[in-house]
Amino acid sequence: MEKVKVMVVDDSRISRMMVSSMLAKTNFEICAMAENSAQAVALYAKTKPDVVTMDMNLPDEDGIECTSRIHAIDPKAKIVMISAMKDAKLIMRGRMAGISAFLQKPVSTNELIDTLMIMCKDNVGTVATYRESYVTTFAKVLQQTLMQVFGVQSEIDIAKNDQTVVQVDGVAFVVGIVGEPRGRVALYMNSDTMYGLSKAMLGMSPDDELSSEEAEAAIEEAGNIISGRGVSKVNDIFKDREMRVTPPGTIIGSDIVLSNPDLIAFNIKAKTQYGDVFMNVGFARGV
Numbered sequence: 001m002e003k004v005k006v007m008v009v010d011d012s013r014i015s016r017m018m019v020s021s022m023l024a025k026t027n028f029e030i031c032a033m034a035e036n037s038a039q040a041v042a043l044y045a046k047t048k049p050d051v052v053t054m055d056m057n058l059p060d061e062d063g064i065e066c067t068s069r070i071h072a073i074d075p076k077a078k079i080v081m082i083s084a085m086k087d088a089k090l091i092m093r094g095r096m097a098g099i100s101a102f103l104q105k106p107v108s109t110n111e112l113i114d115t116l117m118i119m120c121k122d123n124v125g126t127v128a129t130y131r132e133s134y135v136t137t138f139a140k141v142l143q144q145t146l147m148q149v150f151g152v153q154s155e156i157d158i159a160k161n162d163q164t165v166v167q168v169d170g171v172a173f174v175v176g177i178v179g180e181p182r183g184r185v186a187l188y189m190n191s192d193t194m195y196g197l198s199k200a201m202l203g204m205s206p207d208d209e210l211s212s213e214e215a216e217a218a219i220e221e222a223g224n225i226i227s228g229r230g231v232s233k234v235n236d237i238f239k240d241r242e243m244r245v246t247p248p249g250t251i252i253g254s255d256i257v258l259s260n261p262d263l264i265a266f267n268i269k270a271k272t273q274y275g276d277v278f279m280n281v282g283f284a285r286g287v
Contacts, residue, residue, distance in 0.1 A: 003027055003028070003029040004027055004028050004029065004050045004051065004116070004120045005029055005031040005047065005048070005049040005050045005051075006019075006023060006028050006029065006030055006031065006049055006050065006051050006052070006053065006116070007030075007031060007032040007033070007034065007040070007043060007044060007047060007049035007051075007052045007053070008020065008030060008032070008033045008034070008052075008053050009033075009034045009035075009037075009040040009052060009053065009054045009055060009058070009063070009066065010033075010034075010035070010053070010054075010055040010082075011035045011036060011055060011057065011058050011059050012055070013035075015055065015082075015105075016033050016035075019053055019082070019112070020033075022109040022112050022113070023112070023113070023116075026113060028051075028113070028116055028120075031047045031049050032044075032046070032047045032049060035058075035059075036058050036059050036060045037058050037060045037061045037063075037065065037066035037069065038060055040052075040054075040058075040066050040070065041066065041069045041070060041073065044070050044073060044074070044077070045073055048074075050078065050120050051078040051079070051080065051116055051119055051120055052070065052077065052078065052079045052080070053079075053080055053081075053082050053112075054066060054067060054079050054080065054081045054082065054099070055081075055082060055083055056081060056083035056084070056085055056090070057083070063081055063083065063094075064081075064090075064093050064094055064097045064099070065097075067079050067081075067094070067097040067098055067099055068097045068098070070098075071097065071098040075098075077098065078100055078119045078120065079098060079099050079100060080099070080100060080101040080102070080103060080115055080116070080119060081094055081099050081101070081102050081103070082103045082104075082105060082107055082112075083102075083103075083104065083105060084104065084105045085104075086102055086103075086104040090102075100119055101115050101118075101119060103115060113132070113133075114132070114133040114136075114137070115133075117129050117132050117133045118133050127160065127264055130264050130266070130283050131158065131160070131266060133234070134234055134281070134283060135158060135266040135268065135281050136158065137230060137233045137234055138185065138226070138230040138268065138279065138281050139156050139158055139268045139279075140156075140233075141226055141229045141230045141233060142154075142156070142187075142226055142230075142268060142270055142277070142279055143156050143270060144229075145222060145225055145226050145229065146197075146270060146272060146277065149201055149222055149225065150197050150200045150201050150222070150272075151200055152197065152200060152272045152273060152274065153272070153273075154270040154271055154272045154277070155270070155271045156268065156269070156270055157268070157269045157271075158266055158267070158268050159266065159267050159269075160264075160265075160266055160267075161260065161265040161266055161267045161280060161282075163260070164259065164260055165257050165258060165259050165260065166186060166188075166257070166258040166259075166260065166265075166267075166280045167255065167256065167257055167258075168186075168188045168251070168256035168257075168258060168278075169190055169253075169254045169255065169256070170188060170189050170190035170191045170193070170194060170252070170254075171188060171189060171190075171191065171194050171216060171219055171250065171251070171252050172186055172187070172188035172250070172251045172252075172256055172258065173186070173187040173188070173219055173220055173222075173223030173248060173249075173250050174186045174187075174248065174249045174250075174251065174258065175223065175224075175227045175245045175246055175247075175248045175249075176245070176246035177227075177231060177243050177244070177245060177246070177283070178243070178244050178245075178246060179242045179243040179244050180242060180243065181243070181283045181284045182283070182284045183243075183263060183281070183282050183283035183284060184260075184263065184280075184281075184282050185223075185226075185227045185230065185245075185279065185280070185281050186258055186279065186280040186281075187219070187222070187223040187226060187227075187277070187278070187279050188256075188278050188279075188280070189219070189275060189276065189277050189278060190275060192274070192275055193272070193274050193275030193276065193277060194215050194216070194219050195210060195215050196273075196274030196275065197218070197219065197222070197272070197274050197277070198210060198214065198215040198218035198219060199215075200274065201218050201221075201222065202214075202218060212252075216250055216252065219250075220248060220250050223248060223250075224248060226279070227245050227248075228245060230281075231243045231244065231245055258280065260280075260282050262284065262285060263282030263283060263284065263285075264282060264283055264284075264285055265280055265281065265282030265283075266280070266281050266282070267279075267280055268280075268281065
């Protein structure tokens with residue numbers, strides 16, 4: 001994959017250095033740095049970056065005005081604002097000027113890379129974008145939820161699913177994702193893992209009695225939390241995303257087959273003391 005060119009616009013030398021450091025070991029390459037609007041416009045025309053990170057407070061004019069000037073040169077310019085300010089009025093003005101995404105200082109490395117990957121999906125590739133910015137987010141949420149809700153540590157593994165179906169024995173919690181992009185999340189595990197996790201969630205000992213309805217309800221609640229948090233995290237990273245989850249469905253049995261029609265799907269496996277927890281996350285082929 002070719003390097004993706006990034007121009008950094010910020011009047012703070014330290015801020016420019018921080019962005020450069022965050023992207024140092026990635027496929028994003030700093031092609032230009034500007035400390036004011038006039039310099040940014042001139043360097044944009046000269047270097048033609050794939051994406052621009054833009055500060056709000058520049059010495060000659062603000063980042064929104066600078067964005068408008070860049071869009072006058074290139075209406076398709078991709079610009080993410082990184083600013084200490086992030087209020088509704090600023091976001092509205094920024095959107096009107098052509099800013100695609102908004103991050104608030106201090107920005108984390110993951111936030112920045114995730115946002116740039118989504119914005120530069122044509123350069124990065126759809127599969128890589130989904131894996132690094134969407135599926136990795138869901139995997140982190142799965143791991144966090146297992147710890148916060150069940151008190152269980154886990155090891156996470158992610159692999160692309162090239163099969164057209166997912167086979168399940170035990171219980172599967174399935175929700176659809178609507179909006180942009182559309183997709184589906186399926187959380188599944190065998191019955192022993194379901195009972196072990198459900199008892200941990202409810203503060204029960206392994207020898208306590210738990211009905212199948214109670215165990216299924218506990219896993220359904222966990223599935224709701226994981227899918228909802230995952231979608232919210234992605235929506236937070238990229239403000240133009242308006243993904244929502246559909247009402248859930250729970251399927252129980254053996255040899256359950258879930259199809260992956262027209263989805264780019266990934267398998268996430270969480271290894272826990274109660275057994276493996278699986279999550280299949282798939283998105284439409286166009287981001």
